[in-house]
Amino acid sequence: MPHSQEVAQASLLSVRGLTKRFGDFTACDGIDLDIRPGEIHALLGENGAGKSTLVKMLFGVLAPTYGAITWQGEMVDISSPAKARQLGIGMVFQHFSLFEALTVAENIALSMADGSSISAIAEKARDLSAAYGLPLDPHAHVADLSVGERQRIEIVRALLQNPRLIILDEPTSVLTPQEADKLFETLEKLKAEDRSVLYISHRLEEVQRICDRATVLRHGKVTGACDPRLETPGSLARMMVGSEVASVTSNHGQAFGQKLIEVKNLSAAARTPFAMTLKDISLTVRAGEVLGIAGVAGNGQSELFDVLSGEYPVQDQDAIHLCGRPVGRLGINRRRLVGAGFVPEERHGHAAVSAMALSDNLLLARHRSDAARFLSGGALRLIRHGAVKAAAAGICRDMDVRKSGEDPTAASLSGGNLQKFIIGRELERRPQVLVVNQPTWGVDAGAASRIRQALVDLARQGSAVVVISQDLDEIFEVSTSIAGISDGRLSASFPAEGMTREKIGLLMGGLHGMEGAHAH
Numbered sequence: 001m002p003h004s005q006e007v008a009q010a011s012l013l014s015v016r017g018l019t020k021r022f023g024d025f026t027a028c029d030g031i032d033l034d035i036r037p038g039e040i041h042a043l044l045g046e047n048g049a050g051k052s053t054l055v056k057m058l059f060g061v062l063a064p065t066y067g068a069i070t071w072q073g074e075m076v077d078i079s080s081p082a083k084a085r086q087l088g089i090g091m092v093f094q095h096f097s098l099f100e101a102l103t104v105a106e107n108i109a110l111s112m113a114d115g116s117s118i119s120a121i122a123e124k125a126r127d128l129s130a131a132y133g134l135p136l137d138p139h140a141h142v143a144d145l146s147v148g149e150r151q152r153i154e155i156v157r158a159l160l161q162n163p164r165l166i167i168l169d170e171p172t173s174v175l176t177p178q179e180a181d182k183l184f185e186t187l188e189k190l191k192a193e194d195r196s197v198l199y200i201s202h203r204l205e206e207v208q209r210i211c212d213r214a215t216v217l218r219h220g221k222v223t224g225a226c227d228p229r230l231e232t233p234g235s236l237a238r239m240m241v242g243s244e245v246a247s248v249t250s251n252h253g254q255a256f257g258q259k260l261i262e263v264k265n266l267s268a269a270a271r272t273p274f275a276m277t278l279k280d281i282s283l284t285v286r287a288g289e290v291l292g293i294a295g296v297a298g299n300g301q302s303e304l305f306d307v308l309s310g311e312y313p314v315q316d317q318d319a320i321h322l323c324g325r326p327v328g329r330l331g332i333n334r335r336r337l338v339g340a341g342f343v344p345e346e347r348h349g350h351a352a353v354s355a356m357a358l359s360d361n362l363l364l365a366r367h368r369s370d371a372a373r374f375l376s377g378g379a380l381r382l383i384r385h386g387a388v389k390a391a392a393a394g395i396c397r398d399m400d401v402r403k404s405g406e407d408p409t410a411a412s413l414s415g416g417n418l419q420k421f422i423i424g425r426e427l428e429r430r431p432q433v434l435v436v437n438q439p440t441w442g443v444d445a446g447a448a449s450r451i452r453q454a455l456v457d458l459a460r461q462g463s464a465v466v467v468i469s470q471d472l473d474e475i476f477e478v479s480t481s482i483a484g485i486s487d488g489r490l491s492a493s494f495p496a497e498g499m500t501r502e503k504i505g506l507l508m509g510g511l512h513g514m515e516g517a518h519a520h
């Protein structure tokens with residue numbers, strides 16, 4: 001028996017020559033991969049390398065153009081997710097497939113083929129979530145849950161199927177460090193039960209910590225395989241990107257200008273029973289300043305973003321000033337007109353309409369603020385398609401957005417590349433004020449450093465920037481001042497220089513009267 005056939009026989013899952021073409025574009029190009037029983041196998045690669053396309057083929061979401069898949073020694077045709085589940089393959093996607101109006105248990109019921117009652121499913125989900133350390137209320141409505149909680153539903157849903165292989169596409173990008181630690185414990189339990197995990201992540205430290213082997217993809221091809229524990233984050237990043245990753249130069253020590261964002265004693269009642277009430281929020285951000293807001297998911301970050309952006313205007317016009325103007329009651333478009341830009345946390349369905357082209361997504365966000373540029377004069381206000389497409393192409397060039405066509409749909413971009421486009425769409429206007437929520441979720445090391453540098457540079461040119469993030473490394477890299485949010489309350493902000501992880505931890509934990517630090 002040839003060696004590669006022997007390896008395939010001993011593997012839980014083996015793929016040979018797996019290829020996926022979208023028109024002329026080859027997203028996966030002759031991929032060979034073997035996953036052994038009871039191993040945690042990392043799949044690494046920069047944004048657009050083909051990782052999601054590969055795992056979608058393994059889960060029956062996409063049909064391979066050609067290539068072979070062997071499961072427990074047998075050649076298989078994974079024609080649908082139902083077939084994948086039946087074989088024993090579970091998957092947690094990077095973008096969740098949950099119905100917001102339904103409860104956790106109802107969502108899980110939709111993917112169960114055995115016709116169990118909702119209460120039985122709720123019970124099982126509760127037991128499983130307790131056993132694996134993934135707390136979840138089966139009767140909560142998905143619409144009221146944070147991204148981290150939504151992900152737990154997906155994980156529990158996959159575990160309920162008792163899979164032999166579970167595929168996780170960037171599972172920790174939305175988790176706090178504590179939640180991530182819990183997830184790693186879950187993965188160790190799965191491994192001890194001789195189940196395998198295929199683990200996609202851009203966080204190289206965690207890959208080193210938990211993965212037994214790693215396969216690296218670049219431009220749709222396997223470029224290397226290694227034992228990640230014998231590598232460094234730097235050497236892994238080089239294998240993925242093909243070059244060194246630039247470090248971000250921050251604005252420490254720069255003098256700040258006028259106040260561009262001012263919020264005074266703002267309170268906002270929770271809109272739903274599961275949302276957070278904002279309590280007496282005050283903050284000031286000056287020209288040149290990047291305020292990093294750290295916090296554990298679900299402590300009011302999205303509610304704060306909503307009131308700052310005008311997605312949910314507040315009663316008191318004077319409670320929020322942007323660029324020197326009272327804007328509390330204004331909606332998002334009118335705040336853009338004042339000179340502000342916003343990037344929400346969820347890219348699909350919130351920051352971008354997946355089924356629409358990039359240029360249409362650009363127009364949707366900026367038709368009011370850039371009417372003179374994108375619409376003709378006169379009563380008709382016709383769309384200047386040429387100008388919109390040229391601007392979209394320029395953004396893709398500036399942000400190095402890798403895509404498979406001239407002006408593709410947002411859905412066809414890899415997650416990280418869509419994020420680069422969405423950030424670029426705001427930066428291109430050079431807003432005086434920019435508020436971003438989790439700006440580098442699911443973005444590779446090279447692209448994350450590019451986005452962070454762009455935020456720092458915007459502030460350097462005289463804008464005020466707010467970065468809401470769960471990623472403390474990101475907070476340290478970009479911020480000139482740091483605040484913590486917990487239970488709907490924002491701490492005072494402190495100069496980033498002199499801050500430590502421990503001090504931020506106290507702010508995130510709600511100990512706002514931090515000793516030994518001086519607010520400004």
Ligand SMILES: Nc1ncnc2c1ncn2[C@@H]1O[C@H](COP(=O)(O)OP(=O)(O)OP(=O)(O)O)[C@@H](O)[C@H]1O
Nearest residue numbers: 022027047048049050051052053404412414415416
């Ligand atoms: N349905 C599609 N139609 C056209 N092109 C697509 C489609 N799906 C993916 N692609 C392209 O295939 C390439 C690989 O995308 P994929 O999502 O697999 O990357 P990835 O490695 O998972 O990236 P990320 O880390 O950003 O999630 C990208 O250039 C993407 O634009």
